[in-house]
Amino acid sequence: MVTKQEIVNSVPQRGFFGHPKGLLSLFFTEFWERFSYYGMRAILLYYMYYEVTQGGLGLEQSTANSIMAVYGSLVYMSGIIGGWIADRLFGTTRTVFYGGILIMFGHIVLSLPGGLTTLFGSMALIVIGTGLLKPNISSIVGDLYADNDVRRDSGFSIFYMGINMGALIAPLIVGTVGLDYNFHLGFSLAAIGMFVGLIVFWFTKKKYLGLAGSHVPNPLTREERKSVFTRIAIGIVAVAIIGFILIQLGIMTIDVFTMIVSILGIVIPTIYFIVMYRSSKTNADEKSRVLAYIPLFVAAMMFWAIQEQGSIILAQYADQRTDLSLGSFDISPAWFQSLNPLFIIALAPVFAWLWIRLGERQPSTPKKFAFGLFFASMSFLVMIIPAYFNGTETLVSPWWLVLSFFLVVLGELLLSPVGLSATTKLAPGAFAAQTMSLWFLTNASAQAINAQVVKLYTPENEIMYFGVIGAVALGIGLLLFFFAPKIEEFMRGVR
Structure with a gap:
């Protein structure tokens, strides 16, 4: 078994802004992976509902919105599988590389003009590939540093910057090419x-990553492998056969599938909570913290339900309800997808400074979540104003969308990094990794529920749509703020 110190010693510890050289490899790998993912997402909705004569698939807009939400949900759910494969079979480095290959082929399939067949085939490849890559590449970053290395938090901040830089430029490039020239060229x-990211990873991992990510923490024995692979093979074949039969009988429609995913988005985290709470490995203090985590989980779900609609409902709003001309200059609707990472890059250092500045005076975790929900609710409630004063028949200024994205990013910076930190503190000792998976399920569950909610949006009912969702988020935020002292009691000393 390779020790943590042996892994750290195998990595060149200086060479990338004072950080291990391996951070350079992972930074640019993740940069290009996020470029590929967010570039694809910037034009995918339009590709689905644009008419065939415009190069799209001509789907109903409500169906396209629902597919986008299900897609995002499955991407986050698949991370559970990716973590298991890395822990039991390949280690994180190989799992990340295999995931990148699947993602690349997913985009290649989508770049081919094959209609719904290539769309769903591409989605399957990218969902599985992202599940293999996304959770595990962050784990490798942690392997680069000794546990007491003061550079660790800074290293993750640099890595997080790579994610947002890729997400920032992708809609500007892929969105322009996809909408102005050809969707399939954009997908290519x-x-x-992703191919560039794989090249960077392959040619730098041996020299810069050393043993990081190469070990398998809990490998399957030979007997276990045979049993597990047999079960997996039987399961895949059974699902494929049942799915084929249901599709042929007309039972498994897109609407039925999205409903199944929506139900799973509620059932899976519920099972997680029940198992952790009832486990004999969870002591009394940990049981209390599990209970404290439930309202935080619900609040995070509500937040992501709004934030993730930026690439669905607000993307549709940008395309159909927004005046995209600034003087003689035309804006692409896909460019609005760059606002979220732009504001994060600009504001993340401000929030990091603010928490250090406030020290012990900063709000508790439940109150930060409440403030995050307040800003998320405002990001939807402000979208009522142009429709209320000008109706839904006229185009609105793009600055309303800019304001909406700005407000939700303020909420994200209050909730997302705080949620990651709180998860590590509130997790029962025996369920540390599973609780981190549970945190990522807040997004998966939110988008699973969104698969039903986004079907309800039309330009004609947008006042009701934005108003109800914004009001629900505001209500949950107020309840969380009001009950924050009680939740803090259940957190048993965790602030």
Whole structure:
């Protein structure tokens, strides 16, 4: 068994802004992976509902919105599988590389003009590939540093910057090419982006990563492998056969599938909570913290339900309800997808400074979540104003969308990094990794529920749509703020 110190000693510890050289490899790998993913997402909705004569698939807009939400949900759910494969079979480095290959082929398939067949085939490849890559590449970053290395938090901040830089430029490039020239050409750029990321990873991992990510923490024995692979093979074949039969009988429609995912988005985290709470390995203090985590989980779900609609409902709003001309200059609706990472890059250092500045005076975790929900609710409630004063028949200023994205990013910076930190503190000792998976399920569950909610949006009912969702988020935020002292009691000393 390789020790943590042996892994750290195998990595060149200086060479990338004072950080291990391996951070350079992972920074640019994740940069290009996010470029490919967010570039694809910037134009995918339009590709689905644009008419065939415009190069799209001509789907109903409500169906396209629902597919986008299900897609995002499955991407986050698949991370559970990716973590298991890395822990039991391949280690994180090999799992990340295999995931990148699947993602690249997913974009290649989408770049081919094959209609719904290539769309769903591409989605399957990218969902599985992202599940293999996304959770595990962050784990490798942690392997670069000794446990007491003061550079660790700074290293993750640099890595997080790479994620947002890739997400920032992708809609500007892929969005422009996809909408102004050809959707499939845009998807091919996403494939090229992932290919570049794989090249960077392959040619730098041996020299810069050393043993990081190479060990398998809990490998399957030979007997276990045979049993597990047999079960997996039987399961895949059974699901494929049942799915084929249901599709042929007309039972498994897109609407039925999205409903199944929506139900799973509620059932899976519920099972997680029940198992952790009832486990004999969870002591009394940990049981109390599990209970404290439930309202935080619900609040995070509500937040992501709004934030993730930026690439669905607000993307549709940008395309159909927004005046995209600034003087003689035309804006692409896909460019609005760059606002979220732009504001995060600009504001993340401000929030990091603020928490240090406030020290012990900063709000508790439940109150930060409440403030995050307040800003998320405002990001939807402000979208009522142009429709209320000008109706839904006229185009609105793009600055309303800019304001909406700005407000939700303020909420994200209050909730997302705080949620990651709180998860590590509130997790029962025996369920540390599973609780981190549970945190990522807040997004998966939110998008699973969104798969039903986004079907309800039309330009004609947008006052009701934005108003109800914004009001629900505001209500949950107020309840969380009001009951924050009680939740803090259940957190048993964790602030």
